[in-house]
Amino acid sequence: MSGTAVIQKFALGRIVATPGALKAFEDAGESPLPYLSRHSKGDWGDLYDEDKYENDMSVTHDLRILSAYKLTNGTKIWIITEADRSSTCALLTS
Numbered sequence: 606m607s608g609t610a611v612i613q614k615f616a617l618g619r620i621v622a623t624p625g626a627l628k629a630f631e632d633a634g635e636s637p638l639p640y641l642s643r644h645s646k647g648d649w650g651d652l653y654d655e656d657k658y659e660n661d662m663s664v665t666h667d668l669r670i671l672s673a674y675k676l677t678n679g680t681k682i683w684i685i686t687e688a689d690r691s692s693t694c695a696l697l698t699s
Contacts, residue, residue, distance in 0.1 A: 611647075612646070613645040614645065616690040617641065617645055617693040618689075618691040619692040619693070621692060622694065622696070623694070623695070623697065626682055626696050626697055629680045632678065632680070633676040640674050640684060640695070641693065641695070643672070644684045644693070648672070649671075649672045650674040651674060651675060652672070656671070667688055667689070668688050669685060669688045670686045671683055672685075680697070682695055682698065683695070684696075
């Protein structure tokens with residue numbers, strides 16, 4: 606097997622989700638785990654390049670990190686890790 610594993614870039618802390626986000630994952634028939642994994646590995650999802658750059662800087666300077674993703678049914682979600690890395694929250698963008 607070849608390839609390089611991408612390692613988590615920062616701690617997620619306690620993982621929580623709003624009721625709306627949990628329902629969105631359920632409605633889409635998806636799990637939040639792949640999105641949390643992408644977020645923790647630096648795949649920021651559907652962000653502008655400037656926002657991706659800010660996230661890259663936030664990882665090394667202990668600032669808040671935000672990723673944006675679309676579920677398979679088109680629902681938009683955010684995943685936010687707090688600056689102190691104490692928690693990560695999945696929530697709807699609306």
